Amino acid sequence: MDQPLPRDPIAEAQRNWQRRGWEQQAAPMAAVTAIMRTQQLLMLRIEGVLRPFALTFARYELLTLLAFTRRGELPMSRASSLLQVHPTSVTNAVDRLQAAGLVDRAPHPMDRRTTLVRLTPDGRDLARRATDALNRDVFSDTGFEADDVEHLIRILARFRQQAGDFAAE
């Protein structure tokens, strides 16, 4: 799984698609498959950097989201919306972060249905250190050129917006 292949398997698939007569769909199929693979490569790199902190990317994202709020706390449901993952994924992440002493749960003062996730001092500290590591070891040199980064941001924002992720400005 680690040796480079002699040729790009996605380009190969694209040619196969064309040969079968799916000319219109060949390029979009290749683009979609490339996104899948790129996500996987990036995730592996990120998780590698986070491993020394005993964090996964999912838990890191939650921790960092909390660190950017005013009071270091957020309703579970709000975290779910902002991270755009299923509520059960948040429950799962919070369970583990709480077991590690990085966050705790508190009742919402107004709405008894709601649970607040709250950063602990340890959690805040770890969020900072993990972010420093990611900035240093991943985001300072992703492997994308500067122009590519701008293109990706634009193209993918348009896609996400059109897919209903967020309202048109």
Add this chain to the structure above:
Amino acid sequence: MDQPLPRDPIAEAQRNWQRRGWEQQAAPMAAVTAIMRTQQLLMLRIEGVLRPFALTFARYELLTLLAFTRRGELPMSRASSLLQVHPTSVTNAVDRLQAAGLVDRAPHPMDRRTTLVRLTPDGRDLARRATDALNRDVFSDTGFEADDVEHLIRILARFRQQAGDFAAE
């Protein structure tokens, strides 16, 4: 998890990064996060289309890979390389596809370590029908403009190549 947010949470994160003084890393961070999210959105769409066929994307990919080989068969390890997933993921997928009667396992005639995965007639038929559905319901209108598709293919191919996915041509 389904209501659109009022603003783009990734653009928000990018601004937060800049405000904290990580100007250099802000845009790459946003690009990486956008790839993660886009992958998730695409995956949800694809799995939605495949659900009626009782296929997941992982199993679909294996089935289709086999359908594009000359004899409809491949060593497990070769499938692992071409799909660029861990060997255990292939074992897992083959177990389930085999239980569904879509593939079977056969010993390799030369190398007794090797197991061949082989498409059954049912498997070949389902691969064809699932591909038609994906071409019709996903790849004919991904939500990317034609120019974007070309950009993505180029940018992501460069990234994957540089990450060691495949050799320089």
Add this chain to the structure above:
DNA sequence: TCCACATGGTTGGATGTCCAAGTATAGTCC
């Protein structure tokens, strides 16, 4: 006031992915 419906969170189940470790078979080198 009371019931229907919406919202917030959790539990249980299915899947997929990776890693570590173990077994079996091949290949290499002295």
Add this chain to the structure above:
DNA sequence: GGACTATACTTGGACATCCAACCATGTGGA
């Protein structure tokens, strides 16, 4: 030929994600 190393696959374990179902709490209308 025999030992060492490499390759192929599987098993067991840790995580994450989603979905379906369930319980508790809020809200709004008759």
